[in-house]
Amino acid sequence: MVAVWIIFILLLVLSAVLLTGRGSFLIAEYNTSSQEEKEKYNP
Numbered sequence: 384m385v386a387v388w389i390i391f392i393l394l395l396v397l398s399a400v401l402l403t404g405r406g407s408f409l410i411a412e413y414n415t416s417s418q419e420e421k422e423k424y425n426p
Contacts (some may be wrong), residue, residue, distance in 0.1 A: 400406040407413050413421065 401409070403417075413424070
């Protein structure tokens with residue numbers, strides 16, 4: 384049961400990071416794209 388809560392908390396934190404827009408370092412294609420392509424997603 385403890386493992387379920389740990390996974391729940393980890394997913395909650397990961398969701399918060401992605402929803403606030405600070406999780407771009409987790410996306411491999413974003414890091415390898417050019418500056419012009421990154422500006423499409425970050426106006």
